[in-house]
Amino acid sequence: MRTWCRERQRDSQTVGFVPTMGALHEGHLSLVRQAKAQCDVCVVSVFVNPTQFAANEDLSRYPRPLERDLQLIANEGADAVFLPNNGIMYPPGFGSFILPPPVALPLEGQSRPEHFRGVTTVVMKLLQIIPADAAFFGQKDFQQLRVIEDMVRDLNIPTEIVSCQIVRDDDGLALSSRNRYLSDEQRQAALSLFRALGRAEAMVAAGERDTQSIEKAMTETLAVCDSIDYAVVAEVDSLQPMRTLQRPAVALVAARVGNTRLIDNRIL
Amino acid sequence: MRTWCRERQRDSQTVGFVPTMGALHEGHLSLVRQAKAQCDVCVVSVFVNPTQFAANEDLSRYPRPLERDLQLIANEGADAVFLPNNGIMYPPGFGSFILPPPVALPLEGQSRPEHFRGVTTVVMKLLQIIPADAAFFGQKDFQQLRVIEDMVRDLNIPTEIVSCQIVRDDDGLALSSRNRYLSDEQRQAALSLFRALGRAEAMVAAGERDTQSIEKAMTETLAVCDSIDYAVVAEVDSLQPMRTLQRPAVALVAARVGNTRLIDNRIL
The missing domain is CATH 3.40.50.620 (HUPs)
Structure with missing residues (x-):
């Protein structure tokens, strides 16, 4: 090789x-x-x-x-x-x-x-x-x-x-080899990751700069998952949390639906 | 480059x-x-x-x-x-x-x-x-x-x-950039590392197979140093100790003379 x-x-x-x-x-x-x-x-x-x-x-x-x-x-x-x-x-x-x-x-x-x-x-x-x-x-x-x-x-x-760049299905779910583990019902719950990121993006577009508010909103949206590992806004280079939004930032989510662990993210 | x-x-x-x-x-x-x-x-x-x-x-x-x-x-x-x-x-x-x-x-x-x-x-x-x-x-x-x-x-x-291969001075001391730290007197003590390895080799040539005896002899020879870190017979690949000599083996010593830490070794 x-x-x-x-x-x-x-x-x-x-x-x-x-x-x-x-x-x-x-x-x-x-x-x-x-x-x-x-x-x-x-x-x-x-x-x-x-x-x-x-x-x-x-x-x-x-x-x-x-x-x-x-x-x-x-x-x-x-x-x-x-x-x-x-x-x-x-x-x-x-x-x-x-x-x-x-x-x-x-x-x-x-x-x-x-x-x-x-x-x-x-x-x-x-x-x-x-x-x-x-x-x-x-x-x-x-x-x-x-x-x-x-x-x-x-x-x-x-x-x-x-x-x-991330490739998504038509419904917004980020493509992952693990998506095939999901039942139709689980897939609906899995879409909450995409929706949570969309909500974060919309809040930022509307002027929100308090990352705790954004994270709280993402966590609410992810509540349909069986467990949430994290839903955070972080600095792009270090991935350390930030209290007040400063670009470049990224929103990252990880949650479990059934036995399937899913992650997704979006640059804010 | x-x-x-x-x-x-x-x-x-x-x-x-x-x-x-x-x-x-x-x-x-x-x-x-x-x-x-x-x-x-x-x-x-x-x-x-x-x-x-x-x-x-x-x-x-x-x-x-x-x-x-x-x-x-x-x-x-x-x-x-x-x-x-x-x-x-x-x-x-x-x-x-x-x-x-x-x-x-x-x-x-x-x-x-x-x-x-x-x-x-x-x-x-x-x-x-x-x-x-x-x-x-x-x-x-x-x-x-x-x-x-x-x-x-x-x-x-x-x-x-x-x-x-190791390069040695005429007196047997293995060349090391740290040898220049040694006073004339310390250099004499440092030669005990070379002598300890020679003693181990001679014992093996005379039929000794008990590694604890070999290690004891090396430790005795190193007693002129200010402290001894180790004086062991080990398996060549893993550098794990062995109780009964089995080839391939290596004798390794580390000791301090003044503030200078010295190491040496010999394949047995």
């Missing part, structure tokens, strides 16, 4: 990389399209990374529709697919990790303590195996994007991190 | 890399020679890495004879020198680290708890900036070498780690 990339780069071609956990949807495919538009060749990886799941999470039931994924990747005209297995990525004796930057600590870092350590470690490994000129990440996982941006900067990884 | 390396590699030249903290001695220069012998071009870095020093250690007084170092590097015919400053390596906001592999936990990991985290982080950063085909490390810092070997394997860094 590395040799393949290096040969392309030796021929002055740029390599774009889209890391995924499979179960691809239009969000992933939009990343592939952006990689193809910006780079000469495009590599997609499919790997359900066990180190970013906690013991109580959905690793075992995470969807793995591999044949469909490969067909979707081929349809988009990607040039190569990297499909490692656990034994290749984490052989016996494996034991080095990336300790993520401080932006990993709040929000998801509180709800899923080891999660970002697994994400930074696998992304570092993938970027060593696939020395891409640019790697494409969706803004749906906004904190993940910020964590990876800081890691790449801190550790001098020579890959540009490209931030790509 | 990265572009310079990539251009050499594009011309099918191999790049050898010798990371140092300066205060160069024959040990470092032997690494440069080995890099030049094995690779087409050779890069040497000089950077006293603050993140591998604890607050109570000798960061501020660590020797920095830069002009002499550059002259020595030039004399060896190295092709490039990388001389970053703290602001370039650790700009404001820096906060991602490499969590070292388990081999970092015993020995130095006990005596210097944050030390290897600083080492793995700076080596990772340097290998991203200088994407060498091979990097050369001395066996004098045996555990450091093992930590870096495991990190490079775990994180798929595309650089071969080359392990190079």
